[in-house]
Amino acid sequence: MSTRTPLSIEGVVPWPDEVAEQYRKAGYWQGTSIGSRIAGQVERRPDDEALVDGSTRLTYRQLWDKSASCAQYLLDLSIAPGDRIVLQLPNSWEFVALTLACFRTGIVPVMALPAHRRHELTHLASLSEATAIVVADTDRDTDLRRIAQQVAAEVPSIRTVLVHGELSNDATPHAPERALAAGMDTPGRFTDAEYEPTGADVACLLLSGGTTGLPKLIVRTHDDYVYNVLRCNDVTEFDSDTVYLGTLPSSHNFPLACPGILGALFAGGRTVMLPSPAPERALRTIDAEGVTVATVVPAVAQTWIEHQREHHTMTGTTLRVLQVGGSRMPDELAARVEPVLGARLQQVFGMAEGLINMTRLDDDPEVITNTQGRPVSEADEIAVVDEIGEPVPDGTPGALLTRGPYTPRGYFRAPEHNAKAFTPDGWYASGDIVVRRADGNLVVAGRDKDMINRGGEKISAEEVENFAYQIDGVEMAAAVAMPDPRLGEKLCLYLSLTEGHDVTLDDVVAIMNEAGVARFKLPERLVIVDQMPTTKVGKIDKKAMREDIRQRLAREDTAS
Ligand code: OOB
Numbered sequence: 369m370s371t372r373t374p375l376s377i378e379g380v381v382p383w384p385d386e387v388a389e390q391y392r393k394a395g396y397w398q399g400t401s402i403g404s405r406i407a408g409q410v411e412r413r414p415d416d417e418a419l420v421d422g423s424t425r426l427t428y429r430q431l432w433d434k435s436a437s438c439a440q441y442l443l444d445l446s447i448a449p450g451d452r453i454v455l456q457l458p459n460s461w462e463f464v465a466l467t468l469a470c471f472r473t474g475i476v477p478v479m480a481l482p483a484h485r486r487h488e489l490t491h492l493a494s495l496s497e498a499t500a501i502v503v504a505d506t507d508r509d510t511d512l513r514r515i516a517q518q519v520a521a522e523v524p525s526i527r528t529v530l531v532h533g534e535l536s537n538d539a540t541p542h543a544p545e546r547a548l549a550a551g552m553d554t555p556g557r558f559t560d561a562e563y564e565p566t567g568a569d570v571a572c573l574l575l576s577g578g579t580t581g582l583p584k585l586i587v588r589t590h591d592d593y594v595y596n597v598l599r600c601n602d603v604t605e606f607d608s609d610t611v612y613l614g615t616l617p618s619s620h621n622f623p624l625a626c627p628g629i630l631g632a633l634f635a636g637g638r639t640v641m642l643p644s645p646a647p648e649r650a651l652r653t654i655d656a657e658g659v660t661v662a663t664v665v666p667a668v669a670q671t672w673i674e675h676q677r678e679h680h681t682m683t684g685t686t687l688r689v690l691q692v693g694g695s696r697m698p699d700e701l702a703a704r705v706e707p708v709l710g711a712r713l714q715q716v717f718g719m720a721e722g723l724i725n726m727t728r729l730d731d732d733p734e735v736i737t738n739t740q741g742r743p744v745s746e747a748d749e750i751a752v753v754d755e756i757g758e759p760v761p762d763g764t765p766g767a768l769l770t771r772g773p774y775t776p777r778g779y780f781r782a783p784e785h786n787a788k789a790f791t792p793d794g795w796y797a798s799g800d801i802v803v804r805r806a807d808g809n810l811v812v813a814g815r816d817k818d819m820i821n822r823g824g825e826k827i828s829a830e831e832v833e834n835f836a837y838q839i840d841g842v843e844m845a846a847a848v849a850m851p852d853p854r855l856g857e858k859l860c861l862y863l864s865l866t867e868g869h870d871v872t873l874d875d876v877v878a879i880m881n882e883a884g885v886a887r888f889k890l891p892e893r894l895v896i897v898d899q900m901p902t903t904k905v906g907k908i909d910k911k912a913m914r915e916d917i918r919q920r921l922a923r924e925d926t927a928s
């Protein structure tokens with residue numbers, strides 16, 4: 369256990385001292401770092417496989433050595449403990465080695481998503497004052513190195529661009545490029561004893577789904593994140609026989625730590641990484657590697673079920689648990705998981721902000737199909753409240769508030785937003801409308817946050833509306849969720865225009881592309897209205913628009 373004093377990073381909202389003390393006393397926070405948890409497994413099973421990525425297979429010892437080498441490389445590049453680095457890598461062993469290198473040195477990774485582009489990466493780098501950015505060379509036809517340089521041009525704190533893959537031949541970069549690969553094979557100099565973070569140190573900055581403009585950053589400490597992983601490991605029953613399939617972007621809290629890759633490493637199991645959840649390859653991999661647990665969003669679960677039904681790709685019976693979460697899984701889909709895939713369904717209703725709810729593996733089938741589970745920790749506090757903050761009885765929908773040992777008390781450097789998202793006594797308002805049943809399980813019944821959940825990818829309505837307002841002739845803009853049979857929701861943009869103007873979907877898409885916005889945020893339908901529907905108090909009535917688009921789609925459906 370580290371005896372250093374925790375590094376102080378300005379802008380972190382701590383838990384109140386007395387609450388922290390209580391969490392330590394109760395043993396929720398053990399003062400250990402994420403790395404030290406894995407070090408134990410490296411000692412115990414150095415030659416067992418920890419990670420598989422294509423033809424690369426790494427034992428615990430090999431992964432540990434690569435991450436030590438990578439840690440030293442970062443330090444040699446003058447990236448110091450406490451510094452933030454924006455990390456955007458596809459699912460790969462390098463993602464894991466680098467993330468562990470950060471966890472072992474106290475360098476703080478900002479967990480960007482592979483889909484993020486200039487707009488998001490610039491915001492993340494600037495908000496976190498990152499000293500480096502880590503990207504892959506390309507993503508299909510997009511040159512990510514060029515984007516990283518554009519970010520470096522905008523954000524002066526960026527001194528290094530680390531590249532996974534080929535370096536570019538940019539002769540005058542804003543920040544010098546370095547190859548990530550060069551840092552992976554010289555273990556030996558790095559010692560954990562010198563750097564090991566304390567429990568109170570920041571482990572990483574996760575991204576919030578974002579309801580107001582650009583994503584907020586969520587500070588996760590070693591103490592709270594270790595506890596998060598350990599509780600999830602317990603509930604999902606990870607052990608050294610676990611073979612975990614990671615197909616969702618690994619920087620997302622769900623596949624990273626619920627229990628995810630970190631859970632498998634803590635338990636001495638093996639993780640198999642795939643770059644995407646496309647069904648054919650995923651189902652084949654489950655067979656080939658003897659995968660026991662996989663994590664998906666409902667839209668992916670549906671493609672796996674359809675593919676398996678049609679092609680019977682998966683012939684083995686190793687898959688024990690399919691974790692599904694990130695957006696609401698329709699009950700009918702939930703009922704099909706076990707009959708078709710032969711795996712127990714585990715519904716997961718979680719958030720990067722902390723609280724994780726899960727159904728238990730031995731729950732009654734009715735609970736598994738019809739609910740999103742209950743908190744993983746006895747220390748998670750839950751309140752379901754009405755508009756004035758009064759608790760509602762079980763069985764009645766209300767807004768979900770939560771507090772607990774792995775739910776931080778505020779976003780990073782966002783005091784104004786914190787004043788709205790947290791109550792004065794530290795409850796986080798998740799923006800989800802839930803029903804708590806008498807048995808304690810939660811059913812997600814809706815949302816009171818202005819966000820579109822596109823198959824688990826969260827889009828802030830406000831962010832998209834702000835782009836629309838840059839277009840000449842746009843009088844009012846409202847982004848709302850429209851139902852989609854696959855993704856659950858897609859983004860539909862309503863606009864009202866000033867006289868004599870015409871605006872098309874292409875115009876909106878063009879302005880967002882110009883700004884370098886992640887593709888998943890682009891509106892997929894535009895509705896022009898003479899006048900925006902408003903509520904009695906004169907606010908834009910999004911409920912009416914959601915209903916309007918639902919009816920339009922239904923009419924089109926019957927017409928076709
Ligand atoms: C997960 O995390 P985030 O931070 O991307 O999004 C959190 C939000 C929740 O507040 C809720 O609105 C929605 O995503 N959500 C669900 C859900 N799981 C998440 N809504 C309905 N049903 C579910 N099962 O999405 C996340 C983080 C850790 C584990 C699992 C999911």
